[in-house]
Amino acid sequence: MAPATLRPTPADFSFLAELIPQLVWTTDARGYHTYFNQRWTDYTGYTLADSVGDNMWNNLLDPDDQQRARQRWGHSLETGEFYEIEYRFKSKEGDYRWFLGQALPVRDEAGNITKWFGTCTDIHDQKMQELALRKREQDFTTLANTIPQLAWMADADGAIFWYNQRWFDFTGTQLVQVQGWDWQKVHHPEHVERVTTGFRQAVAEGHDSWEDTFPLRRHDGEYRWFLSRALPIRDEAGNIVRWCGTNTDITDQKELQEQLERAYSDLEAKIMFRTLDLERELQELRQQKGA
Structure with a gap:
């Protein structure tokens, strides 16, 4: 007799969601957030009751990332495409860290989206290294194009x-x-x-x-x-x-050097001709005295 296929239970999901190092969240098909794991609470300082909803998560993003994240998330909700974005999330201490946000749709047997399963992975250290490298590259390019x-x-x-x-x-x-x-x-x-x-x-x-x-x-x-x-x-x-x-x-x-060399050659020629003239004049004087 073939063994029965084991299917994960809600308890299995809860265990996994609390165990992995990411901030974990789920939404319904419309994008309404229904669940956040404990790591979310520990990082943001917001309880589950404070966090559920359509747009609360976006308010925790750096203001410069909010519109971009809202547009990207809206596109995924509309099309069912894989959601992926890098943004800065505010911690309960008030500072911002870079995260990689990702989400996949969960579909029923008919192919309809029933919920979204998402994670936020802390990539702050890698992002800082990337930005520092990019800054060095920009500085190098600026220097190279300025010399x-x-x-x-x-x-x-x-x-x-x-x-x-x-x-x-x-x-x-x-x-x-x-x-x-x-x-x-x-x-x-x-x-x-x-x-x-x-x-x-x-x-x-x-x-x-x-x-x-x-x-x-x-x-x-x-x-x-x-x-x-x-x-x-x-x-x-x-x-x-x-x-x-x-x-x-x-x-x-190089042109100045060539001019100087030509001037020097001209001067040498003039000196040589002048010397010949003087020698000729001297010979003429000697001939006149001898006469």
Whole structure:
């Protein structure tokens, strides 16, 4: 004889709801809250009698989360779709903590929703870490886009996967066009092979730094000279995990240097011709005295 199928009883549900670490709640098909577990009471300070109803739970949310949560919950009640949202719940001490709210509908044999079973899981510590990481990323992006250089990052093999906004503004390109080794597209054809060979060698041999000077094509077709430098980032074992580099526009300095070199050459030429003139005049004087 086959064993009878065991079905959970209301007592089983109550036991489970009080045992799990989440705040547990149920509503009827219309969203009227009918039950909260003891953890809800312990966290919010509200008794079951104070908590039941349509909208009391929403009043405990951070004001900035209330409308979003109400709209999301209303959508689930309308459609029967899985409810999931992150929001901040107020504790009985008055502070707010981040929770992940989730709920599933319970249906009868005909497929009609009879109630909703929901939980609120404390994710405050993870959320704070996520927000802190996002803040650091935003700070990095702000810094990277504020510096006057074109900046970039490459993986351990030298393939570039990130540029700052100044790079895109200068070159007029998008990441998909210049990622990997496609940055060669904006290099001067007379220099690109030399530059590529030098950087590949630095990557392959794990140099402590890389430096080169070359022209890059601006979005309007003009080439400008840049001093490019890159340093490797290593893990705890000393292995290179990525390269961070910058391109500094030195066109004005290079033009000034060339002007100075030309002026120096011109001065040398003038001195040489003047010296020859003096020597010729001196010879003429000697010839006149000898006569």
